[in-house]
Amino acid sequence: MPDIQPKPFTPDQLGERWGCSGETVRQLVKRGELRGFRIGRMIRIPQKEVEEFECQTSILEDCAAACASTGRGQTESECVVNLRHAPERKQNPRR
Helix, strand or coil: CCCCCCCCECHHHHHHHHCCCHHHHHHHHHHCCCCCEEECCEEEECHHHHHHHHHHHCCCCCCHHHHHHHCCCCCHHHCCCCCCCCCCCCCCCCC
16 A cells, blocks of 8 residues: 655645745745745645654654753643744845
8 A cells, every 4th residue: 555645735834834924934945944845836845844844943742852952841832833034125226
């Protein structure tokens, strides 16, 4: 029986899951902070990559290594995925 992989996420689906915009997720992929792949112009992020990213950026009960490295014992309700937003760029007026 073949091993069926779960469907990858779209940036908008992840944005909704993480409480941010799809554009923020696209920028994470563009900067190489989150691994994804392209199908034409579309970006898709495998579930495995999402789980690894969440373990690196938050403290979850399922991520024992993350909890051990921070030394903090928080409950799942206190966990938050922290996404950094890049500062807005100022546009230079054309001369």
